[in-house]
Amino acid sequence: MNEKDIKFLENIFKKYYFEHFDLFQSQERTNQREFGYQKFNSGMSRHISLKDSKELRLMLIQNVPSDVYCSNAYYSFPSLPMNEKEWLEADLIFDIDAKDLDLPCREKHVVGICSQCNEISQNKQKCSKCSSTKIDKKSLPCQICIDSSKKEVSKLVEILVSDFAISRENIQIFFSGNEGFHVYVFNSQFQNLGSRERSELVDYIMFKGALPEKFGMKKFKPDRNSFPDFSEGGWRGRFSKFAYGSKSNRSKTISGFLSSGYSNFQNTLDEASNQIGVKIDPNVTMDIHRIFRLPGSINSKSGLVKNQCENLDKFQPYTDSCFHSDELVEIIANCPVEFKLKNKKFGPYNNQKISIPTFAAVYLVCKNLATVA
């Protein structure tokens, strides 16, 4: 990113830090968390300890970071090197990202930027100008991406509540600021679990590793009665709804399972994992030393804010997370696909000088699809 663009974004971000600091959620036990930030075109500064939100505000205004992070873990000494921090516990966190959902719409709104010659096109495999295969992909997510991600969030919350007995007031949902959602679980029985233990929770939530025997299909002498019932709780119940479709189909479906045999049943379970398992990013949940984007901060991949969704169904990130002004700015935009922000359509632009509202200009500059004129 060039100096002029950085200056432009820094001014906008600084304004946001001044005017919207109330959106930064005060973190429980701030003094036990590790904070970190990145500045434009620069590396990560981490192992930062802050006493309270006043110190956070100071950090934001002094450094004007592009991205701000905070650990989900609590430490005795958050500012020391990792192995001296003394890990105490960590909130359970989940990342649901539209890019992991294998959505067919992506084809239409992912743009490739060649790392060698900066050519921008919709060709994601190879640069059409210099044939390089080093392509940096930028997505401009659509409504389908958001709706599909929301569906995954709802599936996740249902499992957290009914299987893991987590109360709804201990679950918080945030728009990630780009193309997904972050879910936090506080004060649960899982606070002190390590990484390996958390990967078991991940497999559970993703419905990975299910054995035919446990879902009704025995290897030897299979028996109709061991298949799950429609009304059962947990994954057996969810699987039966997926497999039978309706209560009345149970008997017929089981006959089908029995005649097609054990290994086909394993395939059905694997298929179920793709369909009904929740598509979370396993690495995020397993990581107990992560610094995770701070609620209330701006995501520099888009200029949008990571803010809380009180009502997930009604939440519209491209309106509700867009906090920059409508003031017009001149930019040179090169964006081959259309996008929508604050209910207005923008693009496509073919290397052209345009005058557009600041919030849209920020979005394009953050995506490297425009530069300030």
Place this chain on the structure above:
Amino acid sequence: MLSLGQDEIAKYPFLADAGQYLRDKGFSLEQFGSDPDLKQLIIKAYERIEVAANGQIYKSDLSEDQVLKQSALPREVFSFLLAIVLLKLSNAHTLIKRFALAEARRAEKYLERDLGNISDESKKQLAVKVINDLFSIQVEKIEDNFVIPISDYIKHSINFHEREWKLINRHVENGLVFLSSHETVRLIRKELGSYINLKINNSKTPSMIPGFEEYVEKLVSLSKKFSSVIVTTGEYPPCIKHAIEVLEKGENLPHSGRFMLATYLLSKGQTVEQIVPLFKNAPDYNERVTTYQLNHLAGTSGSSTKYSCPSCEKLRTQSLCFATSECENIISPLQFGKRRIS
């Protein structure tokens, strides 16, 4: 410490304070070496270890919760205590491990029976207390099931590599995992083994006692049977091959994949300089950054923590596992291609 009755000590001898027990009964170790009647117990102790070494469970004189003869009880405890003395004197670590595991499995049987005991509430309570005190698992009985909190379950179940222990293959409801008495006890087998192992390792080694020498020597030669040589084929496991292929094609390998590849190669003795060029086709390659990160993983910069290669299980969760039939029975990519020759 739990207060134990006579038959409980016989079932769970590792819970007793060995020295105190001998003193209470009015015996010294020397007597076992010299008194011909008591010497029988050393033979019994040796047999107890031999059975364990062969992977079997020592068949007790206690049967079906009923004690055959009153005198069998102290004999049971003595043979256990003497076995520990013999193991300490022979200093055979493989035998100690095998003995601890076999004793754990023996105790497991009693725990399971006590836990499922509907007629004697006090026996059930003792089993629940052993599990609670020793392994911090809160067990509760709901109808025919034993239920434990999910977090307690996972802390123990991750020690198993069989898929049936995965949380996904368990009845989970309302924050709890539902188990049978057999499964509840099976869950702590490894920890019970480690607990007994630790107890043996922490006990003092006495100086040689006359009358014990013959059995100590027999144990030393028995332990030699269990040493083996490991050879490796040197071939990369499929997960590593796949990661290298992805990089060679210039495609993006996720952070977790790069971590796996780097830690694997570092563990196999490659240097940072040898590994750096592998990443040069990555879309975001930067030699300085790659070198910095590799040095960090190798522990030569930063926190000096050397990062280890992730387990197969973790790689499966991260969708980085491409197992073939040759991967059977391994739990880490580092074990791929290793063969044990006895």
